Amino acid sequence: MALKAAPETQALLLDLQRLDTLLTQIAHRARTLPERAAVAALKEDAERIKAASTETSGHLEDARIELGRVESDVAVVEKRIARDTERLQASSSVKDIQGLEHELESLRVRLANLEEIELAVMERIELLEAAATGARETLEAHAARLEAAQHELETALATLVAERDHAAADRATVAARIPADLLALYDTQRERYGYGASLLRARVSSASGVTLTGSDLDQVRRAAPDDVILCPDSSAILVRTAESGL
Structure with a gap:
């Protein structure tokens, strides 16, 4: 029949x-909100910025470890110089004096080289510390932008949810009469x-x-x-x- x-x-x-078309349009708007694309782009940038910050921090840590090794070597050489100087002052043997003077000369060359390396590493650390501070500030500023964008997305979605709920309620009312x-x-x-x-x-x-x-x-x-x-x-x-x- x-x-x-x-x-x-x-x-x-x-x-x-009409209401079903409206609900479909609302769902499409929710999927294609420009705020959603903005959040996605910022999240992608955040990963890149975070990776760069982590890399800079890694280089800084490596430089600090290197400085520690150089400072340790400097301390060892300085102790040997102090020891040999005392031995030189206390020695009366021409042969021992010549040997100690030769060793002291080598140690002073070694110390000068180490101090030059130490200075270069300290300068590199200074540059890396500035870069790490800049990277951290960039990351924090980007995090603030991302948080603001996420809030805008949540607000836009909340508006669409309210529209959807209103349209769904109207649809239920109409459907009940059919x-x-x-x-x-x-x-x-x-x-x-x-x-x-x-x-x-x-x-x-x-x-x-x-x-x-x-x-x-x-x-x-x-x-x-x-x-x-x-x-x-x-x-x-x-x-x-x-x-x-x-």
């Missing part, structure tokens, strides 16, 4: 379709074809945007006002009103 529904009941499907069999057909057609209901206005189906052919119009004209018929182009329930031009 063909499905039937009063014209005014079928007209409710247009309200339902017979179950008609509603089931509407939902089935919408799920399959994208539209559940289509207004026939001036012989044009709103769902497809196509003007009905002569033969299709004849079939529509022959249908009773309470017959539930489908659009030949969109497969949505074709809702006829005074605007249909029949």
